[in-house]
Amino acid sequence: GIQVEQSPPDLILQEGANSTLRCNFSDSVNNLQWFHQNPWGQLINLFYIPSGTKQNGRLSATTVATERYSLLYISSSQTTDSGVYFCAVEWVAGTALIFGKGTTLSVSS
Amino acid sequence: NAGVTQTPKFRVLKTGQSMTLLCAQDMNHEYMxxxxxxxxxxxxxxHYSVGEGTTAKGEVPDGYNVSRLKKQNFLLGLESAAPSQTSVYFCASSYVAGEFPDEQFFGPGTRLTVL
Structure with a gap:
């Protein structure tokens, strides 16, 4: 099956710093989503981005489908950005998402 | 518009007990x-469902059963709970854009502990 690898596994930042999270996948995908799981366990949709670039406030994402990777950029990080960031791909059209193991982000003030 | 809701939020079971988790969505999504x-x-x-009355197995289906009697509800059943089923359970739904499902939206989760 498809492999979804996220890096780095852990990231510690000072408030105000920028960061880049990476998601590599081993096969062509139909869809790709980025999620933020906050410290209370809630999963929040960040981006639905099978290809191209999207921006939402301080966050942006780029997926290069032909090279099988996606990047999530967080600028001017805040303590509320802490949590786990998951990349998930839809490998076979019409089936469920395959999740990576996540990047745990800790932002301190 | 409540989105995706799950009931209950927390549950503790003893080994061998049964229970049903309920997922409901008010977005008229086909897939759950x-x-x-x-x-x-x-x-x-x-497990997943592509529409009312249909279900299919996912990556880890053993020990679980599901039903989709109404489009807005998707039930997950544990007939005889085991400690290995201690986990957090998330329900999700998605609409169909064109031929295949699109972005998935998740519920808040159910934390289940099996003693």
């Missing part, structure tokens, strides 16, 4: 999914 999340891991698919 049940995932489980274990510590330090991403989510894994248990």
């Amino acid at each position: 999914y049940w995932y489980r999340q274990d510590p330090g891991m991403g989510l894994r698919l248990i």
Whole structure:
């Protein structure tokens, strides 16, 4: 099956710093989503981005489908950005998402 | 518009007991999914449904059953709970854009402990 690898596994930042999270996948995908799981366990949709670039406030994402990777950029990080960031791909059209193991982000003030 | 809701939020069971988790969505989505999340891991698919009256197995279906009698509801059943089923369970739903499902939206999760 498809492999979804996220890096780095852990990231510690000072408030105000920028960061880049990476998601590599081993096969062509139909869809790709980025999620933020906050410290209370809630999963929040960040981006639905099978290809191209999207921006939402301080966050942006780029997926290069032909090279099988996606990047999530967080600028001017805040303590509320802490949590786990998951990349998930839809490998076979019409089936469920395959999740990576996540990047745990800790932002301190 | 409540989105995706799950009932209950927390539950503790003894080994061998049964229970049903309820997922409801008010977005008129065709597709619904049940995932489980274990510590330090991403989510894994248990079962999913592509429409009312249909269900299919996912990556880790053993020990679970599901039903989709109404479009807005997707039930996950544990007939005889085991400690290995201690996990956080997430439900999700998605609409169909064109031929295939699109972005998935997740519920708040149910934390289940089996003693």
